[in-house]
Amino acid sequence: MILDAVSYVSFPGEQNMNPSAPAGPESVTISFRPDGKKIRATRGATVLEAASQAGITLQSSCGGRGACGKCRIRLISPPSAPSDAELRHFDEAELEQGWRLACQVQVETEAVVEIPPSSRMMREKISLQGLGREVEVEPGLSKIFLRLPPPSLSDQRADLARLLDSLGGDVPPPSNLSLLQDLPDRMRRQDFNVTVVLSDGEIVEAESGDTAAQLYGMAFDIGTTTIVGYLTRLLDGAEVAVSAAINPQVQFGDDVVSRISFVSTDEEGLTRLQEKVVGAVNEIIQEACREGGIDATRIYELTVVGNTCMTHLFLGIDPTSLATMPYVPVNAAPRTVEARELGIRINPRGRVHVLPNIAGFVGADAVGVIIASGLEENRGLRVAVDIGTNGEVIVAKDDRLLACSTAAGPAFEGARISQGMRAASGAIDQVTLIESGSGSMTEPRLQIHTIDDAPARGICGSGLVDAVAVLRKIGVITSTGQMLPAKSAPPSASPFLERLESKDGKLRFVLAGPEQSAGGEPICLTSRDVRELQLAKGAICAGMLILLEEISAKPEEVEELLLAGAFGSYIRRESALAIGMLPAIPPEKIRPVGNAAGLGAKLALVSGKMRRLAKEVAGRVEYVELSERAEFHQRFADAMILEPVSGARQADR
Numbered sequence: 001m002i003l004d005a006v007s008y009v010s011f012p013g014e015q016n017m018n019p020s021a022p023a024g025p026e027s028v029t030i031s032f033r034p035d036g037k038k039i040r041a042t043r044g045a046t047v048l049e050a051a052s053q054a055g056i057t058l059q060s061s062c063g064g065r066g067a068c069g070k071c072r073i074r075l076i077s078p079p080s081a082p083s084d085a086e087l088r089h090f091d092e093a094e095l096e097q098g099w100r101l102a103c104q105v106q107v108e109t110e111a112v113v114e115i116p117p118s119s120r121m122m123r124e125k126i127s128l129q130g131l132g133r134e135v136e137v138e139p140g141l142s143k144i145f146l147r148l149p150p151p152s153l154s155d156q157r158a159d160l161a162r163l164l165d166s167l168g169g170d171v172p173p174p175s176n177l178s179l180l181q182d183l184p185d186r187m188r189r190q191d192f193n194v195t196v197v198l199s200d201g202e203i204v205e206a207e208s209g210d211t212a213a214q215l216y217g218m219a220f221d222i223g224t225t226t227i228v229g230y231l232t233r234l235l236d237g238a239e240v241a242v243s244a245a246i247n248p249q250v251q252f253g254d255d256v257v258s259r260i261s262f263v264s265t266d267e268e269g270l271t272r273l274q275e276k277v278v279g280a281v282n283e284i285i286q287e288a289c290r291e292g293g294i295d296a297t298r299i300y301e302l303t304v305v306g307n308t309c310m311t312h313l314f315l316g317i318d319p320t321s322l323a324t325m326p327y328v329p330v331n332a333a334p335r336t337v338e339a340r341e342l343g344i345r346i347n348p349r350g351r352v353h354v355l356p357n358i359a360g361f362v363g364a365d366a367v368g369v370i371i372a373s374g375l376e377e378n379r380g381l382r383v384a385v386d387i388g389t390n391g392e393v394i395v396a397k398d399d400r401l402l403a404c405s406t407a408a409g410p411a412f413e414g415a416r417i418s419q420g421m422r423a424a425s426g427a428i429d430q431v432t433l434i435e436s437g438s439g440s441m442t443e444p445r446l447q448i449h450t451i452d453d454a455p456a457r458g459i460c461g462s463g464l465v466d467a468v469a470v471l472r473k474i475g476v477i478t479s480t481g482q483m484l485p486a487k488s489a490p491p492s493a494s495p496f497l498e499r500l501e502s503k504d505g506k507l508r509f510v511l512a513g514p515e516q517s518a519g520g521e522p523i524c525l526t527s528r529d530v531r532e533l534q535l536a537k538g539a540i541c542a543g544m545l546i547l548l549e550e551i552s553a554k555p556e557e558v559e560e561l562l563l564a565g566a567f568g569s570y571i572r573r574e575s576a577l578a579i580g581m582l583p584a585i586p587p588e589k590i591r592p593v594g595n596a597a598g599l600g601a602k603l604a605l606v607s608g609k610m611r612r613l614a615k616e617v618a619g620r621v622e623y624v625e626l627s628e629r630a631e632f633h634q635r636f637a638d639a640m641i642l643e644p645v646s647g648a649r650q651a652d653r
């Protein structure tokens with residue numbers, strides 16, 4: 001966007017852009033049709049610049065060089081001789097009708113211009129595939145390039161006044177003293193060509209030259225195990241790069257309870273955990289910038305979601321109160337802080353916006369899931385489960401939104417599983433039972449798939465769910481999770497008995513032999529791994545059933561079940577239903593939606609409206625504390641059984 005040093009006049013019946021500013025000899029009037037806007041712009045400004053000043057953004061992909069031909073306008077008056085570029089883009093008849101290129105026409109006298117719809121820049125939209133949500137890109141941040149008239153003896157306005165005048169007079173002076181200290185150099189370094197960065201109408205930065213096209217932000221999902229950052233171009237919402245890393249806090253415990261315990265027992269605990277997460281965020285920023293070819297100083301804002309404990313630790317707030325009854329957070333409101341206050345390395349005047357939390361164990365990540373999936377929109381009975389180290393369940397029905405947190409543990413992210421790993425190259429992500437051979441000579445066989453078809457290095461969450469479902473089917477594991485020795489296994493297990501082996505007196509089932517594994521060691525599933533999965537899936541299923549009961553709904557009435565989180569994208573619905581991880585909901589109603597929490601952070605980055613919605617939604621959600629529910633423990637015990645949750649079992653509840 002380009003503005004010039006301007007003043008404004010009013011015209012009867014038309015929108016006056018700034019009635020208080022005087023007209024000067026160096027300015028001319030331009031009126032725009034059909035908008036009905038009239039402005040005064042510096043004599044010699046192009047129509048493209050003047051239109052921008054009037055708040056009309058024209059398509060200009062060549063940057064005003066007359067090359068793209070997209071900034072077509074009709075010059076109603078005065079007549080103007082076509083430039084070479086215009087002669088290339090229009091035929092004689094069009095030129096005769098007044099068609100011109102906005103970037104080529106310089107206004108020297110009063111002008112009337114018509115802007116056709118086809119030349120206007122439409123507001124970009126982000127469409128979330130499968131989530132039924134379309135959001136206009138309308139960030140609170142914007143940039144305006146100003147070509148300021150240099151001071152002279154006849155124009156001795158102060159630098160700041162010169163800048164503010166050119167912005168139309170309704171932008172307040174910046175509150176930041178350091179910005180004022182930098183201003184003289186920034187304005188003079190490129191001959192009074194300067195770009196200002198506005199955040200919700202307030203000047204937050206001024207840069208030398210025209211940097212208007214470089215406006216970036218990053219959305220972060222800070223998980224207990226994984227941190228993901230989305231580098232986003234704020235002009236159109238385009239994703240420039242995505243980068244992820246393990247949350248380095250895992251060295252102090254793989255769940256939130258152990259991190260809180262570290263904070264409360266180590267004097268330096270809070271500082272160390274904050275340094276770890278901030279360090280990881282900075283590394284992700286660096287990597288994303290490298291991948292996108294972006295200078296990190298062109299990132300002006302971060303939005304952050306995470307569970308309540310993670311957002312507390314990120315902000316350096318002691319989360320100890322989350323671990324003791326009644327589990328209250330220190331902060332639930334959305335928070336905007338200076339990036340440098342946190343040590344985040346983006347533009348030094350950039351800001352970090354942390355979305356609101358809902359309760360002690362339902363955080364901003366759940367708010368992200370809600371706004372990304374439109375759960376607040378009253379589209380029937382919908383359930384979302386964000387499967388991470390903390391499994392958050394959200395149920396939406398009519399105008400109600402209910403949420404609970406289930407201590408799923410990190411099993412789905414590969415932690416606490418003997419050979420578990422994240423969903424990365426070499427992870428066993430699918431285990432299926434197939435028939436090999438032909439005719440009557442077929443025999444069941446185990447088929448293992450690894451990510452990238454790489455030699456097996458471990459097993460990730462979806463592989464774990466598959467493996468347990470298959471082992472249940474062939475009878476190697478009982479419904480209570482016990483792994484049977486060969487002598488007790490049913491006939492259906494016969495083709496697989498050679499995979500059962502004992503190590504250190506404990507039974508294990510070989511999923512991938514040494515010849516299939518990257519390290520030459522077999523990849524196995526142990527009874528303890530099965531137990532970890534039972535605990536995780538039992539907690540999620542019980543949480544979901546209790547929320548449904550709370551609104552007097554039955555699982556079969558659920559119109560849509562959204563599986564959020566990276567794990568949710570890979571999980572095979574049939575396997576999850578077979579082991580009773582989910583209540584009996586028809587598979588076609590179950591949909592993986594990827595990292596919906598991260599998408600929510602991204603929506604809050606590119607849309608002020610969505611940011612406001614996040615705040616509103618957080619205040620609306622009814623939090624259900626499972627630990628105070630007498631029935632929870634029974635539901636949990638039932639849900640640990642490795643069997644589909646039948647209609648009868650549901651009815652019993």
Ligand code: FES
Pocket residue numbers: 059060061062063064065066067068069070071101102103104
């Ligand atoms: S902006 Fe490309 S031709 Fe005018």
